[in-house]
Amino acid sequence: MSAFVIDAFEFCRSNGHREGVTPVAEMSRLNKDCADQSGQIAWAIDGSTSKQGYPQMTLSVSGTVQLVCQRCLAPFAYDMDSSTVLMLGKDDEHADEIEEVLNDESIDVIVGSRECDIRDLFEDEALLALPQVPKHEACPDNKLLDAARSDKPSPFAGLKHLKPE
Numbered sequence: 001m002s003a004f005v006i007d008a009f010e011f012c013r014s015n016g017h018r019e020g021v022t023p024v025a026e027m028s029r030l031n032k033d034c035a036d037q038s039g040q041i042a043w044a045i046d047g048s049t050s051k052q053g054y055p056q057m058t059l060s061v062s063g064t065v066q067l068v069c070q071r072c073l074a075p076f077a078y079d080m081d082s083s084t085v086l087m088l089g090k091d092d093e094h095a096d097e098i099e100e101v102l103n104d105e106s107i108d109v110i111v112g113s114r115e116c117d118i119r120d121l122f123e124d125e126a127l128l129a130l131p132q133v134p135k136h137e138a139c140p141d142n143k144l145l146d147a148a149r150s151d152k153p154s155p156f157a158g159l160k161h162l163k164p165e
């Protein structure tokens with residue numbers, strides 16, 4: 001069994017803890033959203049039991065990845081730091097019951113597994129930590145934007161002369 005594959009229920013029952021650092025290049029889904037494969041993600045996962053008696057894992061990821069700004073199309077460093085709590089259900093029906101009992105949008109309920117690959121969990125969390133529209137706070141080189149906003153007349157400006165008065 002791989003060092004990354006755990007029995008999620010036993011991990012929570014025994015208050016398990018794992019942590020590590022994984023290069024972005026090894027995270028196939030994450031590196032598709034990045035400008036390049038540089039950087040690494042530090043992650044930690046802790047198992048426990050909730051106040052209600054449900055198995056839960058606290059998962060955190062942090063690191064810097066290179067994203068492409070959607071305004072200027074230049075790459076930029078994005079610092080991620082995210083944490084989430086995952087409650088474990090035995091199956092879909094049990095997970096739905098837990099969601100109803102908790103009634104808390106900040107806690108995600110997933111179906112646990114006796115062969116859970118934690119790499120998938122921390123890559124999911126890293127993907128969720130990315131912005132929907134990556135962009136600089138202020139783009140460093142606005143020449144492309146300025147050129148697009150230049151004083152060229154609109155291609156539709158000539159149409160106003162065709163309009164009957």
